[in-house]
Amino acid sequence: MIEIDKEKCAACCGCVDHCPVAAISVIDDEVVVDSDICMECLICTKVCPLGLPHWVD
Amino acid sequence: MSELYDVIIVGAGPGGAMAAKVAGENGLKAALIERKKDTGVIRRICTMIMNIDERNYDEYIHWNPRGKKFVFPYNGFTINYDGPIRKVYGFHVITPGGKRVELGNVPKGKAEDKAVGYMVDKGYMCQIMIDEARDNGVDIFNNTNINQVRKEPDCVVLTDNRGSEYRGKFVIAADGVNSRIGRCLGFNRGRTFLGTYKDMARTYVGAEIPDEECLMFGLGWNCSVSLAPEIKEGYYHVAAASYNVADDLDAEIDKLLSAEPYATWFKNAKEIDHRSCCVSHIAVPIRVPFKDNVLLVGDSAWMQETSIPGAIMPGWRAAHSVTEALIDGKLNKEGISTYLKWWDKYFFQPVGKRMASSGSADMKDYLSSEDIDYLAGLVTEPLQATMNFFTIMSTIGKAFGGLLEKIGEERPDIMQKLMAMRSHPRELVLAKRCNDGCAITL
Numbered sequence: 231m232i233e234i235d236k237e238k239c240a241a242c243c244g245c246v247d248h249c250p251v252a253a254i255s256v257i258d259d260e261v262v263v264d265s266d267i268c269m270e271c272l273i274c275t276k277v278c279p280l281g282l283p284h285w286v287d
Numbered sequence: 288m289s290e291l292y293d294v295i296i297v298g299a300g301p302g303g304a305m306a307a308k309v310a311g312e313n314g315l316k317a318a319l320i321e322r323k324k325d326t327g328v329i330r331r332i333c334t335m336i337m338n339i340d341e342r343n344y345d346e347y348i349h350w351n352p353r354g355k356k357f358v359f360p361y362n363g364f365t366i367n368y369d370g371p372i373r374k375v376y377g378f379h380v381i382t383p384g385g386k387r388v389e390l391g392n393v394p395k396g397k398a399e400d401k402a403v404g405y406m407v408d409k410g411y412m413c414q415i416m417i418d419e420a421r422d423n424g425v426d427i428f429n430n431t432n433i434n435q436v437r438k439e440p441d442c443v444v445l446t447d448n449r450g451s452e453y454r455g456k457f458v459i460a461a462d463g464v465n466s467r468i469g470r471c472l473g474f475n476r477g478r479t480f481l482g483t484y485k486d487m488a489r490t491y492v493g494a495e496i497p498d499e500e501c502l503m504f505g506l507g508w509n510c511s512v513s514l515a516p517e518i519k520e521g522y523y524h525v526a527a528a529s530y531n532v533a534d535d536l537d538a539e540i541d542k543l544l545s546a547e548p549y550a551t552w553f554k555n556a557k558e559i560d561h562r563s564c565c566v567s568h569i570a571v572p573i574r575v576p577f578k579d580n581v582l583l584v585g586d587s588a589w590m591q592e593t594s595i596p597g598a599i600m601p602g603w604r605a606a607h608s609v610t611e612a613l614i615d616g617k618l619n620k621e622g623i624s625t626y627l628k629w630w631d632k633y634f635f636q637p638v639g640k641r642m643a644s645s646g647s648a649d650m651k652d653y654l655s656s657e658d659i660d661y662l663a664g665l666v667t668e669p670l671q672a673t674m675n676f677f678t679i680m681s682t683i684g685k686a687f688g689g690l691l692e693k694i695g696e697e698r699p700d701i702m703q704k705l706m707a708m709r710s711h712p713r714e715l716v717l718a719k720r721c722n723d724g725c726a727i728t729l
Contacts (some may be wrong), residue, residue, distance in 0.1 A: 244565060257430065279486060
């Protein structure tokens with residue numbers, strides 16, 4: 231599944247915008263991935279300027 | 288079933304906040320939806336500049352310091368702003384060897400008090416408009432992510448991430464460069480993809496920069512680099528951006544700050560715990576920003592950085608057009624036709640069309656850092672000050688037009704490279720941008 235390092239996240243929401251299935255939302259100004267919707271395409275890992283979303287087993 | 292709004296505005300940036308304010312003032316039953324909880328805070332990289340006293344989208348914005356408002360005389364409206372302001376006197380191109388092509392002489396501009404840009408607190412400016420909208424009865428929904436849109440016979444239905452629905456006779460989509468609403472409605476189909484632009488900035492305090500009251504844009508590095516003052520006195524941001532999502536932007540900023548003269552400028556500077564970024568899915572501007580009773584405004588219909596005034600104006604115009612449509616009882620394309628005509632006349636035809644054919648070869652693929660230093664060194668006198676992004680390149684181009692003969696004589700090798708760069712096929716540029724970027728969201 232995909233996780234985002236919340237400490238470093240600037241909440242620019244680039245991953246929210248680029249997610250093809252709208253699995254990422256910003257809730258209380260924090261970026262959150264819904265792993266039930268996520269299809270693990272890894273697009274968020276490519277577009278994040280800070281390289282924060284990453285794959286964890 | 289949820290209540291039916293006259294208009295729902297998605298996105299509380301400058302365009303959406305303005306549209307909500309106008310909708311409220313016109314007495315419409317309106318809602319403004321924003322995904323951030325804190326509407327008055329800008330989280331993306333932004334230089335937050337209003338360009339002043341120069342023509343842009345056939346408007347000539349003026350600042351009224353006594354009334355504390357920005358005046359849009361051609362369109363005929365004003366916006367209130369009583370927050371901090373920092374004046375910016377131009378736009379400079381910097382090179383790895385420390386050369387500087389000045390569009391606007393900073394000391395002269397300061398002496399004559401002729402700023403071309405007013406840096407503002409954009410979050411606060413939007414918050415003023417949002418508060419005005421709320422005072423006029425507009426419902427504000429923050430902390431709400433809209434991610435689906437569908438058209439029903441009598442309304443547009445928006446769905447948020449919690450499954451709640453919002454129904455409106457019209458929707459104004461002001462959700463920015465990566466507009467999900469535009470994408471859901473199929474606006475991106477057939478739009479030429481120009482690249483994924485990734486941008487990262489660090490904020491410094493204590494930098495000592497000569498003539499710092501300008502934007503500086505670097506040519507000759509591997510990525511695009513830029514330096515800009517921030518609204519807070521003494522704060523300065525250094526950014527790197529690239530069309531290649533695999534590029535290491537952090538390393539590029541380090542590289543910039545480790546070479547002279549920039550290392551000296553930042554010798555005593557401290558990076559403060561603040562890092563912002565943004566990533567833009569860039570496609571050509573949309574000619575007809577309307578479908579299924581949804582109007583796109585600002586960046587959602589543009590390619591990137593239509594600028595703050597360039598978002599405020601369509602927001603203002605779109606909300607008025609929706610009002611006209613409701614008064615006339617024409618809940619369709621004909622009802623809001625004044626917006627589409629206005630967009631075509633002032634945005635698409637004069638600027639958008641030209642941007643639609645953009646996509647030229649990367650300078651770094653043809654010219655070395657030394658070549659760029661040489662070229663920048665040829666322009667010794669400051670050029671005309673401007674903050675208008677659409678005329679910066681032509682102003683520089685004109686300056687070099689007169690130097691071509693000299694370049695041809697002194698450096699035929701560079702001349703040859705320039706000519707080769709000019710004839711680089713656009714298809715190859717676009718293919719590279721697709722390859723280096725992330726076009727999947729089309």
